[in-house]
Amino acid sequence: MKTLSQNAAATGSAQSSVAEVARRARAASRRLARLSNDTRNEVLLAAAQAIEKATSTIIEANSKDCQAAERAVAAGKMSPAMLARLRVGEHGVQEMAARVRDVARLADPIGRRLAATQLDDGLVLYKESCPLGVIGIIFEARPEVVVQVSSLTLKSCNAVILKGGSEAAHSNEALVAVWRECLNGFLVVPADAVQLLQTRSDVMELLSLERDVDLMIPRGSKELVEFVMRNSRIPVLGHGEGICHVYVDRAADMEKALRIAVDAKVQGPAICNAAETLLVDEAIAARFLPQIFARLREAGVEVRGCSRTRALLGGQNVVPATEQDWATEYCDLILSVKIVNGVEEAITHINQYGSRHTDAIVTEDRETAQRFLDEVDAAGVFHNASTRFADGFRYGLGAELGISNSKLHARGPVGLEGLTTYKYKLFGDGHIVAEYARGERQFQHKTLS
Amino acid sequence: MKTLSQNAAATGSAQSSVAEVARRARAASRRLARLSNDTRNEVLLAAAQAIEKATSTIIEANSKDCQAAERAVAAGKMSPAMLARLRVGEHGVQEMAARVRDVARLADPIGRRLAATQLDDGLVLYKESCPLGVIGIIFEARPEVVVQVSSLTLKSCNAVILKGGSEAAHSNEALVAVWRECLNGFLVVPADAVQLLQTRSDVMELLSLERDVDLMIPRGSKELVEFVMRNSRIPVLGHGEGICHVYVDRAADMEKALRIAVDAKVQGPAICNAAETLLVDEAIAARFLPQIFARLREAGVEVRGCSRTRALLGGQNVVPATEQDWATEYCDLILSVKIVNGVEEAITHINQYGSRHTDAIVTEDRETAQRFLDEVDAAGVFHNASTRFADGFRYGLGAELGISNSKLHARGPVGLEGLTTYKYKLFGDGHIVAEYARGERQFQHKTLS
Numbered sequence: 001m002k003t004l005s006q007n008a009a010a011t012g013s014a015q016s017s018v019a020e021v022a023r024r025a026r027a028a029s030r031r032l033a034r035l036s037n038d039t040r041n042e043v044l045l046a047a048a049q050a051i052e053k054a055t056s057t058i059i060e061a062n063s064k065d066c067q068a069a070e071r072a073v074a075a076g077k078m079s080p081a082m083l084a085r086l087r088v089g090e091h092g093v094q095e096m097a098a099r100v101r102d103v104a105r106l107a108d109p110i111g112r113r114l115a116a117t118q119l120d121d122g123l124v125l126y127k128e129s130c131p132l133g134v135i136g137i138i139f140e141a142r143p144e145v146v147v148q149v150s151s152l153t154l155k156s157c158n159a160v161i162l163k164g165g166s167e168a169a170h171s172n173e174a175l176v177a178v179w180r181e182c183l184n185g186f187l188v189v190p191a192d193a194v195q196l197l198q199t200r201s202d203v204m205e206l207l208s209l210e211r212d213v214d215l216m217i218p219r220g221s222k223e224l225v226e227f228v229m230r231n232s233r234i235p236v237l238g239h240g241e242g243i244c245h246v247y248v249d250r251a252a253d254m255e256k257a258l259r260i261a262v263d264a265k266v267q268g269p270a271i272c273n274a275a276e277t278l279l280v281d282e283a284i285a286a287r288f289l290p291q292i293f294a295r296l297r298e299a300g301v302e303v304r305g306c307s308r309t310r311a312l313l314g315g316q317n318v319v320p321a322t323e324q325d326w327a328t329e330y331c332d333l334i335l336s337v338k339i340v341n342g343v344e345e346a347i348t349h350i351n352q353y354g355s356r357h358t359d360a361i362v363t364e365d366r367e368t369a370q371r372f373l374d375e376v377d378a379a380g381v382f383h384n385a386s387t388r389f390a391d392g393f394r395y396g397l398g399a400e401l402g403i404s405n406s407k408l409h410a411r412g413p414v415g416l417e418g419l420t421t422y423k424y425k426l427f428g429d430g431h432i433v434a435e436y437a438r439g440e441r442q443f444q445h446k447t448l449s
Numbered sequence: 450m451k452t453l454s455q456n457a458a459a460t461g462s463a464q465s466s467v468a469e470v471a472r473r474a475r476a477a478s479r480r481l482a483r484l485s486n487d488t489r490n491e492v493l494l495a496a497a498q499a500i501e502k503a504t505s506t507i508i509e510a511n512s513k514d515c516q517a518a519e520r521a522v523a524a525g526k527m528s529p530a531m532l533a534r535l536r537v538g539e540h541g542v543q544e545m546a547a548r549v550r551d552v553a554r555l556a557d558p559i560g561r562r563l564a565a566t567q568l569d570d571g572l573v574l575y576k577e578s579c580p581l582g583v584i585g586i587i588f589e590a591r592p593e594v595v596v597q598v599s600s601l602t603l604k605s606c607n608a609v610i611l612k613g614g615s616e617a618a619h620s621n622e623a624l625v626a627v628w629r630e631c632l633n634g635f636l637v638v639p640a641d642a643v644q645l646l647q648t649r650s651d652v653m654e655l656l657s658l659e660r661d662v663d664l665m666i667p668r669g670s671k672e673l674v675e676f677v678m679r680n681s682r683i684p685v686l687g688h689g690e691g692i693c694h695v696y697v698d699r700a701a702d703m704e705k706a707l708r709i710a711v712d713a714k715v716q717g718p719a720i721c722n723a724a725e726t727l728l729v730d731e732a733i734a735a736r737f738l739p740q741i742f743a744r745l746r747e748a749g750v751e752v753r754g755c756s757r758t759r760a761l762l763g764g765q766n767v768v769p770a771t772e773q774d775w776a777t778e779y780c781d782l783i784l785s786v787k788i789v790n791g792v793e794e795a796i797t798h799i800n801q802y803g804s805r806h807t808d809a810i811v812t813e814d815r816e817t818a819q820r821f822l823d824e825v826d827a828a829g830v831f832h833n834a835s836t837r838f839a840d841g842f843r844y845g846l847g848a849e850l851g852i853s854n855s856k857l858h859a860r861g862p863v864g865l866e867g868l869t870t871y872k873y874k875l876f877g878d879g880h881i882v883a884e885y886a887r888g889e890r891q892f893q894h895k896t897l898s
């Protein structure tokens with residue numbers, strides 16, 4: 001661990017308590033709140049350049065992590081997939097820099113006027129977007145998260161406290177050092193805008209600092225997200241499961257239904273917006289199920305069916321679905337299939353078993369679609385489109401921090417806006433409430449455009 | 450408690466488990482999501498009428514509560530203030546009905562288009578406001594909360610589970626019975642949109658039902674709010690303390706500063722938006738402090754000062770302020786006063802001790818004001834106006850559920866919008882992601898107005 005402590009100044013944390021790190025982040029956030037969009041973009045472009053210039057340093061640090069990871073894989077203590085996510089080559093560094101430049105091009109999320117009301121002559125109220133303050137992020141492997149999160153938080157005037165996995169310690173440290181050195185080159189930008197925590201024991205302390213940290217974002221396994229949600233006194237933005245449904249209605253166009261059902265399952269089966277359950281209206285089951293079954297089998301998908309599905313397709317072809325299947329995110333080429341007696345039962349099933357992520361209906365009946373979209377309780381409700389579209393980039397948000405199943409704050413794919421809150425700014429000229437209470441003045445409440 | 454169980458059917462809960470109540474609320478919320486604004490308003494107007502018609506029943510139930518409360522006051526077990534909040538006369542019932550009609554007049558919070566993007570030809574994404582689903586509310590005394598919350602949740606297509614204080618059991622039950630009977634008169638509106646819980650033990654179970662309850666709103670003492678926040682697995686919308694500040698800058702107009710400082714403390718000292726601490730720039734302290742001190746003394750305000758304040762005003766006039774004073778919400782005619790060396794120290798003090806509710810600066814210097822408004826971390830930041838304006842009605846929100854110190858979801862005075870979330874509705878025509886992944890189609894991401 002010598003390298004880690006040697007670099008303490010560069011990463012800003014190794015010799016401080018977590019509470020001190022958070023206090024410094026809070027102080028930095030105040031200065032960040034004053035930066036113009038032009039300044040922030042200038043810093044981002046400089047950071048992109050600094051990352052490119054440091055390519056060999058970054059790759060060198062990363063290869064230390066990879067060597068340790070290779071030994072761990074050989075010893076059966078790490079999955080090869082995790083090693084793959086860890087590795088950063090020259091192209092990877094270029095990609096990081098390119099993403100930082102992308103963030104600089106995004107619209108300014110801060111200072112957007114959300115409402116304006118003239119309360120009275122000379123008394124005007126503005127509701128304006130502003131930074132949250134300090135963001136904590138806990139992530140695993142993938143060193144590019146350092147760069148992605150540092151750029152998104154800077155663009156939104158937030159300070160960030162990063163805690164990466166120990167498997168990527170050298171890579172993360174090198175990237176944070178490059179980033180902080182770049183910030184140090186700008187007088188107005190505090191280097192403590194980005195700080196890195198090193199040890200697992202820091203996490204519990206971080207989760208208790210609700211006064212100095214405004215939002216926690218866990219990115220990684222389901223276990224990590226659940227751990228953070230259970231233990232945090234700070235609000236958490238994290239997605240839980242993606243149990244998405246495709247419902248094929250009696251009024252579905254058969255070809256659209258086949259395309260969408262296959263795409264929703266097969267195009268990215270490990271992604272959270274993939275479908276896990278196909279619901280089929282009994283009125284078209286006999287016609288639709290054999291066709292979709294053939295296509296799914298061709299794509300290598302295992303089908304687990306309800307008893308009616310099995311009766312229709314032949315019990316030998318279809319694994320029986322258990323109650324547990326309806327509540328399972330397979331992250332794999334497995335699809336559960338259930339015959340329902342219409343849109344009403346489909347909605348009931350989805351609201352009972354779904355994870356409120358994304359659910360789609362295939363139908364040519366607009367009223368049925370309307371009903372499905374209004375009554376299904378999910379962040380995304382789709383008509384005649386694949387659930388796989390539920391994604392920040394596909395939605396045009398420009399960047400994605402994750403997908404939130406929560407109904408509060410940010411719902412669905414979360415972009416830069418998820419790193420903001422708002423404040424009410426009231427401009428008066430000596431106005432006091434007593435005059436309104438005494439009836440000497442009246443409120444106008446005139447909406448300004 | 451005979452009356453309570455007799456009325457079980459009317460209030461919809463006394464014989465059910467809390468989990469069943471919540472499931473019924475969830476089912477009701479689905480039907481509510483389909484109601485047009487016209488239907489909702491029609492129901493609200495009918496409910497207002499039903500309340501007026503039931504005036505004598507309501508007053509009779511209330512007088513039972515008041516008789517018990519009078520005995521409790523006589524025995525020293527209840528404060529006279531609580532008895533006062535409990536009592537409902539004929540005028541009170543009229544007021545309740547009037548408020549319901551006010552809610553009917555508010556703009557529809559549901560189905561507002563927050564964003565619209567054409568992702569590609571025939572593939573259009575809408576971000577639309579929608580109901581949260583099921584709201585839980587825990588409140589004390591004040592039976593009019595039943596009517597206020599029932600009308601706001603109906604207007605926003607949410608189901609609500611009410612838990613009032615036992616001191617108002619008969620009043621709350623009578624009001625809920627009138628409301629549910631009115632809902633029963635409309636075929637499309639489920640009576641389970643409003644349900645009442647009776648016992649304190651129900652509360653803990655309610656707080657664990659995160660699958661069927663989307664938001665908890667505690668309204669009452671600080672202890673109640675903290676209890677709910679500590680024990681809830683459901684997100685909580687509740688305001689904590691209101692430690693508000695007025696900072697009088699060196700560039701302040703003296704007369705405006707005097708008006709605002711007095712109003713902020715005196716006009717409603719028990720309300721959360723009243724000022725608790727006055728910060729005075731050292732550059733004008735010698736001129737300003739004696740004047741404000743005279744006015745505050747005239748209004749009966751006790752001043753607790755820092756050592757410099759005491760040196761300036763005479764130690765015999767001013768109680769010494771302790772560290773604890775800076776972090777105290779007095780809810781009384783007490784004001785702590787501190788001399789600071791300028792706007793920087795004022796901001797630092799507020800961010801350290803404040804409750805992120807509302808803070809004001811008095812200055813004629815626009816740059817100083819701008820800095821204060823950007824750097825003070827609070828839901829309301831005011832320039833030359835009293836903190837007492839921080840209120841849903843004064844802001845023109847039309848209704849206020851409370852004031853939130855949280856930065857997520859709803860911040861500051863919370864109106865109807867706080868009872869909504871949003872969903873993404875995607876309309877396609879058989880669109881699948883595979884075609885974009887293969888490069889056969891490109892996203893357009895065209896913002897629609």
